[in-house]
Amino acid sequence: MAALDDIVQHVNRTLVAAAIPDYCPNGLQVEGRSEVATLISGVTACEAVFGNNAEIGRRLGIEGAQAVAAGGTEGLLWFGDLTAALGAEALAERIDQVLARRPLVVADHGRPIRRFGWCSGGAQGFLADAARLGCDAYLSGEISEKTMHEARELGVTYFHAGHHASERFGVQALGEHLADHFSLTHRFIDIDNPA
Template identity: 35%
Template sequence: MTDAQTLGRALDELLQPERFKDYGPNGLQVQGDRPVRKLVSGVTASKAFIEAALAQNADALLVHHGLFWRGQDGRITGWLRERLRLLLAQGVHLWAYHLPLDAHPELGNNAQLGIQLGLRADARFGDQDLGFVGDAPSALVELGAWPAHVQQILGKAPVCVPGDGRPVRRVAWCTGGAQGYMEAAMAAGADLYITGEISEPQAHLAREMGVAFMACGHHATERYGAPAVGRTIAAQLGLEHEFIEIDNPA
């Protein structure tokens, strides 16, 4: 068991949120009043996740997508009111880390996705060095091998735009909604860029520039960082930890 201040300090020391310019507040988003025995991690602080965590006797929650984002008007109504009501009624703490949880070199979403896909980064690219770049595994030099490989690991068929079909020597990746990093990935020398989502311009860029693009799912690519951080912090502080997966087709 520990107190919220100790848990918050441990998370901040590990993830260093002060290094990032982000779209919302990182760190403690909802202050509870319980001592922490059990930490539950997840991808998004949805109502379904909060309810599932409460059913497992969580004292504190750790997520990648929190409750508050730049551009919200500040009114506590609708879905936001309901999520807050559940947390406040039970005195449960909520921590959320967005870009810091993407970027951590060993435990973050990008590092953990790389481990899942058999990739090891040797360089970084993009805004705030969020993207990772590394050599393709020898068994995956042929682009045609990648869709099945990704589907087997992530359980989701990717959207693939093949570019010019060149051999895949270098792979760049950045989880979630990082489709806008494709030009930076190409500049970093990628033959294949992997992210979570695709927008209209990326298909044209892949076809015109020859670099393959794969959208593997926002949620599917970002479900590995929070449990990795949760396990590490729980072990450090002597807490119980559980990761709760809430399926999301996005």
């Protein structure tokens, strides 16, 4: 058992929650009891250590992963190199295996993909930033009408993986960390959403 207030304070300190602007409520959503034995987590959360992007990079086997500022938030846009160059179809297959969601591939330029950029969730607006970093391809969780044209014009293959699919890992990693840190039972509940 652990005190709820201790868990909330630990999460807020670890994730620097107050420093990250968002359009929706974050943090503790259902208060429950003051003493906690079991922690239930679900989408969405993101941070460099426990975050969606760190986990996507790790699970895709990206080498030399780095996080840079995007949209006014430090460490939001990630990029690195694939262990071996892949075609868009082969990379889409790998993404499908990792995220359990087949990505929509936009603007396959037919060139090998080596430098890869990504940002989970609604980050299609960082495509030009990924291009400036020299990325051959970029993945995010959402797509806009302009994304297709932008990907074509920038020469960057775009992978639309689904917002929910791209944001499962961070909250799972955070839940596992909290379970270890506070000796809790952790259960991740995944209510699938194709968006």
